Amino acid sequence: MGAIGDNLQAVRARIAAAALAAGRDPSSVGLLAVSKTFGACAVVEARAAGQQAFGESYVQEAVDKIAVVADPGIEWHFIGPLQSNKTRQVAEHFDWVHSVASLKIARRLSEQRPAARGALSVCLQVNVSGEATKAGVSEAELPALAAAVAALPGLRLRGLMCIPAPADGVDAQRQPFAHLARMRERLRAGGFALDTLSMGMSDDLEAAIAEGATWVRVGTAIFGARTAAGAGTIGA
Ligand SMILES: *Cc1c(COP(=O)(O)O)cnc(C)c1O
Numbered sequence: 437m438g439a440i441g442d443n444l445q446a447v448r449a450r451i452a453a454a455a456l457a458a459g460r461d462p463s464s465v466g467l468l469a470v471s472k473t474f475g476a477c478a479v480v481e482a483r484a485a486g487q488q489a490f491g492e493s494y495v496q497e498a499v500d501k502i503a504v505v506a507d508p509g510i511e512w513h514f515i516g517p518l519q520s521n522k523t524r525q526v527a528e529h530f531d532w533v534h535s536v537a538s539l540k541i542a543r544r545l546s547e548q549r550p551a552a553r554g555a556l557s558v559c560l561q562v563n564v565s566g567e568a569t570k571a572g573v574s575e576a577e578l579p580a581l582a583a584a585v586a587a588l589p590g591l592r593l594r595g596l597m598c599i600p601a602p603a604d605g606v607d608a609q610r611q612p613f614a615h616l617a618r619m620r621e622r623l624r625a626g627g628f629a630l631d632t633l634s635m636g637m638s639d640d641l642e643a644a645i646a647e648g649a650t651w652v653r654v655g656t657a658i659f660g661a662r663t664a665a666g667a668g669t670i671g672a
Pocket of ligand 1: 470
């Protein structure tokens with residue numbers, strides 16, 4: 437097996453151990469392989485090692501890669517910041533969007549979703565750290581956005597996503613994830629059928645799984661370090 441296959445096996449082992457430690461079924465935690473900045477060959481290698489779901493953050497890079505990989509068995513998830521002039525490509529080429537943070541973007545995705553592809557699964561990205569620079573809807577705005585998005589015919593609201601500020605140690609890492617899980621519980625109590633918590637990355641997936649993550653989004657631990665200027669390239 438190549439390096440990517442070995443890394444995938446190690447990440448799957450981390451997920452299984454964290455799930456078992458939390459009294460959860462490891463199969464209840466999905467692994468999203470975040471392939472942004474890595475080329476089509478990296479995706480093909482991970483796919484050959486059994487990986488099915490891939491996450492991308494840059495629209496043009498992703499659309500090019502999806503065409504090159506041309507594998508209908510792959511589920512593509514958009515997880516990056518989304519501007520309104522890029523929604524059509526995302527609506528046409530992706531299966532999920534984890535980073536919906538405004539009604540304007542949600543409406544465009546719903547209108548532009550091709551009927552033949554079925555509803556686009558979406559998560560609302562919540563700003564759990566309260567930093568002005570971080571993307572995401574605030575906790576105060578969340579219930580109204582959830583209600584509006586749930587009513588859009590081209591979308592299926594699945595749950596919540598967050599990218600907390602980095603923290604040291606599992607206890608500190610767990611706090612924002614627990615917060616997001618409580619927000620989902622409140623929405624569920626209000627009648628929303630939400631089955632998804634998208635939270636946890638290479639450095640904090642154990643903490644996220646302890647708090648109920650159903651998707652962990654893992655890049656570095658699978659594909660290696662990204663170069664700072666790597667975005668947008670689609671080399672070998
Ligand atoms: C890049 C990215 C990841 C993966 O981060 P790693 O630390 O490399 O695992 C996860 N989620 C989002 C939204 C990202 O942009």
